[in-house]
């Protein structure tokens with residue numbers, strides 16, 4: 037059986053469902069908008085979900101966009117994925133962004149606006165050294181392996 041972890045949840049808004057997985061095997065549990073929101077083209081808004089959680093130490097929750105909202109309406113999250121720390125007891129909020137340049141998007145209270153992914157996270161012990169160990173990649177990054185089209189105006 038797939039392993040599970042118990043997450044304590046508090047519904048700050050009892051009119052909304054508790055988060056749940058739509059299908060067995062889903063990684064993300066949908067989060068609901070606690071209020072109506074209208075996003076003009078390019079506009080963002082911090083939307084409450086009516087949900088607070090207590091994660092066990094060693095876990096974090098990540099607020100991810102929903103691909104349906106992204107593909108159909110151009111709605112994503114400004115800070116995707118948002119990070120919910122294990123010690124956070126406040127309301128989970130979703131930083132929605134309407135990337136569409138023409139259409140205003142209206143979302144209603146109760147709409148599923150994002151999804152929460154629970155993950156184990158390591159806590160690092162940052163050890164400073166004068167030189168880092170070598171690697172095949174070295175310092176190359178930001179497209180160093182090539183294969184990118186040039187913008188027309190460059």
Ligand SMILES: O=c1ccn([C@H]2C[C@H](O)[C@@H](COP(=O)(O)OP(=O)(O)OP(=O)(O)O)O2)c(=O)[nH]1
Pocket residue numbers: 099115117118119120121122124127128129130131
């Ligand atoms: O999409 C998000 C991201 C964060 N949070 C909450 C939980 C998280 O534990 C807290 C702080 O988030 P983060 O560390 O990303 O924000 P910050 O700007 O660094 O704020 P702080 O100084 O409070 O850490 O805000 C959300 O509700 N939704």
Ligand SMILES: [Mg+2]
Pocket residue numbers: none
């Ligand atoms: Mg922070």
